[in-house]
Amino acid sequence: ETVLTQSPDTLSLSPGERAILSCRASQSVSSKDLAWYQQKPGQAPRLLIYGASRRATGIPDRFSGSGSGTDFTLTIRRLEPEDFAVYYCQQYGSSPPLTFGGGTKVEIK
């Protein structure tokens, strides 16, 4: 099983600042099989990034993903008020179980 560890647990930032979220895998993950999701309270998760760096349809270009092997990063270039949420990384390429990271909450400072 590939364990994904996200850090930090919580990121306290102000609108306009840059957010950098980390996702570390317990074993190498193919870049094409790493995704990031955003979840707001009371809502289902929404796909942001897949293939480590490809933005999903309709996702603003202030969101970007990078990384390879065991270290992946989600960057939000300038935080908008609607970006304060919980973010999850997930790997979908290896044999089951498919796993999610524990999440990073981006909160308003």
Add this chain to the structure above:
Amino acid sequence: QAQLVESGGGLVRPGGSLRLSCADSGFSFGDYYMSWIRQAPGKGLQWLSYISGSGSTIFYADSVKGRFTISRDNSKNSLYLQMNNLRTEDTAVYYCARGPGDTVTTGPFDIWGQGTMVAVSS
């Protein structure tokens, strides 16, 4: 626009059973793998099971193996999760999601339903 709608959640006693349904609209349902994912109150996301487009390939997380059964009816564009021998720790919002991938390649969970709440309590 493609969307998924879950139904069937509710309150059930420990040891009881429940069947969740997920109806699709707006995409070629039979071309895609489909999954169930849950989220316990205040917790993160946990993948439970997926089924291939034809239904021939199925996998489960260890936590539900032997108790939950995933199935699909492509003629009705519907996905199901039969949950037996429910435990208090199964209390969660259950989501259906399209993915991981289609008949050609792997992919993320790109479409999610709104979720249905399952509460297991005596």
